[in-house]
Amino acid sequence: MTHTADRLARAPQESAQDRTPWRVRLALHDIDGVTLLVVPAVLFVLGLFAYPFLYGLVLSFKPRAGDFLANYRKFFSDPFLYDTIYATLRLALPATIINVLISIPVALRVRKMHRRRLLTTILVIPITLGTVLIAEGLLNYLGPQGWLNRTLMLFGVISTPLRLVHNYTGVMLSLILSGFPFTFLLTLSYITGIDASLEQAAATLGAGARARFRHIVLPLLVQGLAVNFCLSFVQTFSVFPSAVLLGAPAGDTRVISIAAYQAAYEQYDASMASAIAMIMGFVQLAVVLLALAGRSLFYRGAAGGGKG
Amino acid sequence: MGQDKTISERLWAAAIWAGVLFFIVNFMAMIATVVINSFGTRWLGTWLPAGFTTRWYRSAWDEFQLADVLTTTFQVVGAVVLLSALFGVPAAYSLARRNFPGKQLVILLFLLPLMIPPITFGIPLATVLYQLGAGGTIWGVIIANLVPTVPFVILVMIPFIEQVDPRIEAAARVFGAGTGRLFVYVLVPLLAPGILAALLLVLVRTIAMFELTFFTAGPDSQTLVVALYYAVYAAGVRAGQSIDAMAVVYMITTLFWLLIALRFVDPTQMVARAKQEAAR
Structure with missing residues (x-):
């Protein structure tokens, strides 16, 4: 291995400079000056990611008033607060499932395309512009005088404008618009990772398109789809700007991030805000673990078709 | 088929x-x-x-103090890009070249800020930053934005570094180069395309990063996307066209850098990196 060769080349030189054997011993475990280069980044992430998280966890058990569980008891006894979990799941789960399901046939089709790069470039634009801009755009586009309603009325599909913004529909549409490209690009990278010769072999043996998908592509794809579902779900679960701007932030799109924001920046209760953030993280973790547990029911194995 | x-x-x-x-x-x-x-x-x-x-652009420029907002945005983005390179590239080199005990744990530590959405860790992070006195200042915004970008640079750079032949480094060491000189004269020139790609992606992500900036910014440290959010939130106070003029300024800023970035990276790389690590 290169590491071993590298180490052998280095070890005598370093021990000549500094005759303490502990350096050699550490070097044999691949700990030397180069390894230490990782330390600043580790300290940074520990200090500004891990520490705040633990600090928030501890803070959430130190409420302004009451015993250490007061924040959590308040959250789960006040429907105005605990309903936000349901409101968020009601948006995030369907949006994620729709995005993942639609991305499969589209990705299967796109991988055979020659100029894939153009399509992927177009799809990266909504991800890059972000949810705030999409919210502003959809307010114009989906509004009662927007182009979508006008087009539908022109063709006589509807007689009065549909109410598509400042409600559940608006947030859902924005989650699909901003979430689908991300989900799709992940699915595409998983599908292109499946060796095409496996499907060719099946086709040679007489399997039709549906049978090939059912018995070859899908089993190989399930692992990737589970990871994709998790990554997409945590993105949609943390919906904030579009829920405020496009939804009804006091009504049926009062998602959990709005509750956390209000606790932190309107009531200045950092302890309660931390508690809500921890509950948010916990619900995400629970859904992710369920999804990952679900995938172990399926086939696990190589997606390549190499010999041996 | x-x-x-x-x-x-x-x-x-x-x-x-x-x-x-x-x-x-x-x-x-x-x-x-x-x-x-x-x-x-x-x-x-x-x-x-x-x-x-075109008068809405002039009125947006004045009403939303776009000159100040753009200056702040570029200061934040510039500092984030520079600092994430300084933290990220050496760490990526260490992870690419050494197999020290606990390496998997370190990689997991770097994966978490990318997989956990900013809203979830943003509120505790903002609380800590406000306690340190950095909340509401431009430094608070920069620090908060670095939390996902440092791991991002590391995970993007590892495969680039693994492609460099270690014998080149060994040769430099034989001729007496220390780690510092090795970086300046050998690694950075060889890795320039990878570093450029990673930093451009960091740049685009930071311009568009709403949540972390929103939680940590004070009135003088808003970036463009947060200013746009407040403008849309208070729609009705200003003319809609004015808000859209600002939205266009934001789009041009973002897409300009995105187009440059796309000359150096494959679009699928922008989302696929975290997943490749997660799938292991």
Whole structure:
């Protein structure tokens, strides 16, 4: 291995400079000056990611008033607060499932395309512009005088404008618009990772398109789809700007991030805000673990078709 | 897999392409309404505005103090790009070249800030930053934005570094180069394309990063995307066209850098990196 060769080349030189054997011993475990280069980044992430998280966890058990569980008891006894979990799941789960399901046939089709790069470039634009801009755009586009309603009325599909913004529909549409490209690009990278010769072999043996998908592509794809579902779900679960701007932030799109924001920046209760953030993280973790547990029911194995 | 043969397969393919087209057309139309509105004089109940003007850009520039906001945005983005390179590239080198005990744990530590959404860790992070006195300042915004970008640079750079032949480094060491000189004269020139790609992606992500900036910014440290959020939130106070003019400024800023970035990276890389690590 290169590491071993590298180490052998280095070890005598370093021990000549500094005759303490502990350096050699550490070097044999691949700990030397180069390894230490990782330390600043580790300290940074520990200090500004891990520490705040633990600090928030501890803070959430130190409420302004009451015993250490007061924040959590308040959250789960006040429907105005605990309903936000349901409101968020009601948006995030369907949006994620729709995005993942639609991305499969589209990705299967796109991988055979020659100029894939153009399509992927177009799809990266909504991800890059972000949810705030999409919210502003959809307010114009989906509004009662927007182009979508006008087009539908022109063709006589509807007689009065549909109410598509400042409600559940608006947030859902924005989650699909901003979430689908991300989900799709992940699915595409998983599908292109499946060796095409496996499907060719099946086709040679007489399997039709549906049978090939059912018995070859899908089993190989399930692992990737589970990871994709998790990554997409945590993105949609943390919906904030579009829920405020496009939804009804006091009504049926009062998602959990709005509750956390209000606790932190309107009531200045950092302890309660931390508690809500921890509950948010916990619900995400629970859904992710369920999804990952679900995938172990399926086939696990190589997606390549190499010999041996 | 050959050509599609049966009629049902062709119909299926046509339906998929129609769906993709529908998505893209709607998205483009949405962008177009923003751009057209920003140039329109009055747009009520018609397909297009009554007339066209550029005065909304001047009024947006003054009303939203766009000069200040843009200056802040570029200061934040510049500092984030520079600092994430300084933290990230050496760490990536260490992870690419050494197999020290606990390496998997370190990689997991770097994966978490990328997989946990900013809203979830943003509130505890902002609380800590406010306690340290950095909340509400530009430094608070920079620090908060670095939390996901440092791990991002590390995970993007590891495969680039693994491609460099270690014998080149060994040769430099034989000739007496220390780690510092090795970086300046050997690694950085060899890794320039990778570093450039990673940093451009960091740049685009930071311009568009809403949540972390929103939680940590004070009135003087807002970036463009947060200023846009407040403008849309308080819609009705200002003219809609003015807000859309600002949205266009934001779009141009983002897409300009995105186009440059896309010359150096494959679009799928922008989302696929975290997943490749997660799948292990």
